[in-house]
Amino acid sequence: MILEVDKLQIHYSTRSGVARAVDGASFVVPEGRIVGLVGESGCGKTTAVRAIMGVLAENGRQAGGRVVFKGQTMDEATTRRLRWRDIAYVPQSAMSSLDPVYTVGSQLVEVLTKRGTHSRASARARSAELFDLVGLSERRLADYPHQFSGGMRQRAAIAMALALEPSLLLADEPVTALDVIVQRQILDVLRSLQQRLHLSMVLVTHDISVVAYLCDEVVVMYAGQVVESGPVREVLARPRHPYTMGLRNAFPDLLSDALELVPIAGSPPDLSEPLSGCRFVPRCPFAQPACSIDSVVTGSDGHRSACRRDAEADTIRTAALDPRTWQRSSSFAMS
Amino acid sequence: MAALVELRDVVKHFPVTRSLSELVRGAHPAVRALDGVTFDVGDGDAVAIVGESGCGKTTLGRLMLKLVEPTGGAISFAGAPMAEITGEKLRAFRRQAQLVFQNPFDALNPRFTIYRAVVEPLINAGIDKAEHADRVASAFRRVHLADFDRYYDRYPHQLSGGQLQRVVMARALVLGPRFLVADEPVSMLDVSVRAGILALLREVRETMGLTAVYISHDLALVRYLCERTLVMYLGRVVEDAPTEEIVRRPRHPYTQALVAAVPVPDPDQSRAPLPIKGNVPDAREPPSGCSFRDRCPHAMPRCATETPALKPVAGGHQVACHLDTPTSP
Ligand SMILES: Nc1ncnc2c1ncn2[C@@H]1O[C@H](COP(=O)(O)OP(=O)(O)OP(=O)(O)O)[C@@H](O)[C@H]1O
Numbered sequence: 001m002i003l004e005v006d007k008l009q010i011h012y013s014t015r016s017g018v019a020r021a022v023d024g025a026s027f028v029v030p031e032g033r034i035v036g037l038v039g040e041s042g043c044g045k046t047t048a049v050r051a052i053m054g055v056l057a058e059n060g061r062q063a064g065g066r067v068v069f070k071g072q073t074m075d076e077a078t079t080r081r082l083r084w085r086d087i088a089y090v091p092q093s094a095m096s097s098l099d100p101v102y103t104v105g106s107q108l109v110e111v112l113t114k115r116g117t118h119s120r121a122s123a124r125a126r127s128a129e130l131f132d133l134v135g136l137s138e139r140r141l142a143d144y145p146h147q148f149s150g151g152m153r154q155r156a157a158i159a160m161a162l163a164l165e166p167s168l169l170l171a172d173e174p175v176t177a178l179d180v181i182v183q184r185q186i187l188d189v190l191r192s193l194q195q196r197l198h199l200s201m202v203l204v205t206h207d208i209s210v211v212a213y214l215c216d217e218v219v220v221m222y223a224g225q226v227v228e229s230g231p232v233r234e235v236l237a238r239p240r241h242p243y244t245m246g247l248r249n250a251f252p253d254l255l256s257d258a259l260e261l262v263p264i265a266g267s268p269p270d271l272s273e274p275l276s277g278c279r280f281v282p283r284c285p286f287a288q289p290a291c292s293i294d295s296v297v298t299g300s301d302g303h304r305s306a307c308r309r310d311a312e313a314d315t316i317r318t319a320a321l322d323p324r325t326w327q328r329s330s331s332f333a334m335s
Numbered sequence: 336m337a338a339l340v341e342l343r344d345v346v347k348h349f350p351v352t353r354s355l356s357e358l359v360r361g362a363h364p365a366v367r368a369l370d371g372v373t374f375d376v377g378d379g380d381a382v383a384i385v386g387e388s389g390c391g392k393t394t395l396g397r398l399m400l401k402l403v404e405p406t407g408g409a410i411s412f413a414g415a416p417m418a419e420i421t422g423e424k425l426r427a428f429r430r431q432a433q434l435v436f437q438n439p440f441d442a443l444n445p446r447f448t449i450y451r452a453v454v455e456p457l458i459n460a461g462i463d464k465a466e467h468a469d470r471v472a473s474a475f476r477r478v479h480l481a482d483f484d485r486y487y488d489r490y491p492h493q494l495s496g497g498q499l500q501r502v503v504m505a506r507a508l509v510l511g512p513r514f515l516v517a518d519e520p521v522s523m524l525d526v527s528v529r530a531g532i533l534a535l536l537r538e539v540r541e542t543m544g545l546t547a548v549y550i551s552h553d554l555a556l557v558r559y560l561c562e563r564t565l566v567m568y569l570g571r572v573v574e575d576a577p578t579e580e581i582v583r584r585p586r587h588p589y590t591q592a593l594v595a596a597v598p599v600p601d602p603d604q605s606r607a608p609l610p611i612k613g614n615v616p617d618a619r620e621p622p623s624g625c626s627f628r629d630r631c632p633h634a635m636p637r638c639a640t641e642t643p644a645l646k647p648v649a650g651g652h653q654v655a656c657h658l659d660t661p662t663s664p
């Protein structure tokens with residue numbers, strides 16, 4: 001395991017109290033593997049990767065749990081030492097974070113000389129290489145960000161994260177706003193980097209299709225917790241947690257005959273309220289009274305689910321395929 | 336049905352900063368964002384425009400809303416040439432044609448309350464103040480923001496992406512438009528929220544009888560919204576057909592690549608490798624002839640010299656490729 005996240009708790013202090021953005025999340029990243037972190041917005045994906053990278057917002061702090069990188073429990077000093085060199089990060093808003101007054105090339109050179117040990121000359125050569133890697137023409141180094149389309153800006157941001165050849169890349173929604181061909185090309189670049197450099201990766205996305213295409217493992221987060229995790233094939237073909245099933249239904253599928261998307265009604269809970277039991281209760285068509293009492297994680301090595309009705313997963317999965325299931329009131333429970 | 340928007344050979348060039356050698360040569364390079372686009376949007380239709388980043392989708396949307404002027408060609412709205420829509424007519428047009436932005440997080444002024452954001456188009460259009468509250472409330476109702484008055488005093492950062500996108504839509508709908516251009520309306524949203532917004536887009540189009548143009552790069556999404564899809568490449572329409580045809584039987588080599596690139600949520604459905612390489616070439620210097628030829632696996636000599644015109648190949652299906660047209664006229 002290159003990375004182990006163990007019962008991680010990240011709290012933000014806000015005017016309305018403490019928001020438990022990550023509340024006991026555990027997952028692992030096997031060396032050389034790509035792990036997809038999926039879930040709706042606000043469920044703590046960005047917070048989790050920012051915590052690993054050690055770049056939490058001012059009002060955020062690690063309130064519990066551990067992050068272990070290459071066998072070493074991370075503290076502030078180790079995080080600072082490894083940041084960018086061993087662990088790199090493509091922020092969610094990377095696309096809009098380029099400075100409008102400098103050329104993209106000079107910003108890349110800046111990153112290479114400030115974060116790395118490059119001289120300006122070698123940084124320029126490396127910039128051209130990096131641009132090539134992400135499929136941008138070298139000539140575009142001289143352009144300003146506003147001359148780039150959205151897709152080109154995102155490629156540049158990815159080039160910046162890859163600058164120092166890290167061994168673990170945390171990429172937060174790196175292909176989200178990109179068109180499919182560029183998206184596929186970048187996913188293929190990431191895969192080739194994984195293979196060539198034995199790069200390990202955490203790919204934050206809400207796109208199950210991206211996970212299906214690129215990732216080896218998937219970690220599904222809901223309300224600050226991991227509700228299901230395991231090999232991508234297993235989890236997507238036979239999801240065990242109703243939340244994963246709901247996500248799968250809400251997702252457009254180019255090859256399906258169904259021309260109806262089924263939303264999961266409601267929204268994730270407010271994380272500054274005290275929560276107990278399974279956090280999916282208010283939205284889960286399969287919730288039972290016992291679900292509110294506590295949550296249980298079942299399954300061992302490989303495929304894990306945090307649904308207390310896990311023994312009935314097969315029947316629940318069949319029922320979840322029917323759009324009507326998701327229209328019923330949240331108190332609907334299967335007999 | 337009659338066309339609401341008609342585009343004839345529309346061209347849009349943007350001047351670009353000249354490189355030193357271009358200065359020396361006295362060249363005046365331009366990005367050919369749109370390079371001869373012709374199509375109609377039927378009244379009440381929902382048409383999708385798909386294509387790679389930079390192919391001109393947003394520019395096309397902005398032209399249809401008269402937010403920019405074309406360099407060449409003609410656009411008309413409800414039979415009136417856009418060039419003649421000025422003064423009072425322009426104000427009327429602004430009420431009828433609305434834009435839903437690409438990114439709800441950028442679409443609203445962060446310093447304005449939600450109420451202010453939605454009422455603003457009414458103020459700009461000079462609508463009687465007495466009508467504002469009712470109109471705003473009905474716009475919020477349309478986008479299913481329950482307890483809408485609860486949102487009035489909030490600021491954009493206090494809303495979730497899905498709520499924000501509903502507010503952005505309320506703002507676009509508050510004047511009761513007949514034409515809507517939605518530029519990547521859901522690309523920034525979550526799956527589950529997105530499913531709800533897509534249903535909402537379908538619903539408002541049906542109940543308000545809207546004509547809509549959806550700009551997207553995501554064929555998988557477009558399938559849920561539009562009966563017809565136009566595929567663009569480097570400022571040109573390369574294929575125009577019913578969406579299911581585009582998805583199931585793409586004919587242009589570029590469309591075939593687009594379809595192949597779409598990931599699907601099933602790891603057992605292996606996706607074919609991309610049939611094309613490289614990137615969209617620099618829009619300043621597109622290849623001669625067919626601008627797709629440097630990436631096309633089927634390119635032939637003729638493709639370098641002759642630009643393929645968009646021609647009908649089957650009922651309601653048009654393609655701009657020499658493979659799909661007779662070799663000699
Ligand atoms: N104001 C401008 N000045 C110079 N070039 C521009 C300007 N606006 C757009 N362009 C260029 O015109 C071309 C088309 O851009 P446009 O924004 O219409 O593409 P798009 O298809 O909407 O892309 P995306 O999917 O990234 O939104 C691109 O090459 C772009 O760089």
Ligand SMILES: Nc1ncnc2c1ncn2[C@@H]1O[C@H](COP(=O)(O)OP(=O)(O)O)[C@@H](O)[C@H]1O
Nearest residue numbers: 012019021040041042043044045046047057271
């Ligand atoms: N700086 C912050 N201060 C307070 N709350 C925050 C901050 N950043 C994120 N949050 C909250 O933490 C939760 C998780 O957010 P985030 O990690 O961004 O989720 P995701 O990446 O899954 O969308 C959300 O409820 C969000 O509103």
Ligand code: SF4
Nearest residue numbers: 278284287291307308
């Ligand atoms: S069945 Fe109960 S435990 Fe399982 S996801 Fe639904 S609410 Fe949670």
Ligand code: SF4
Nearest residue numbers: 625628631638656657
């Ligand atoms: S015209 Fe030629 S280069 Fe263009 S798409 Fe057709 S075969 Fe390919």
Ligand SMILES: [Mg+2]
Nearest residue numbers: 042045046092
């Ligand atoms: Mg995030």
Ligand SMILES: [Mg+2]
Nearest residue numbers: 392393394518
């Ligand atoms: Mg655009």
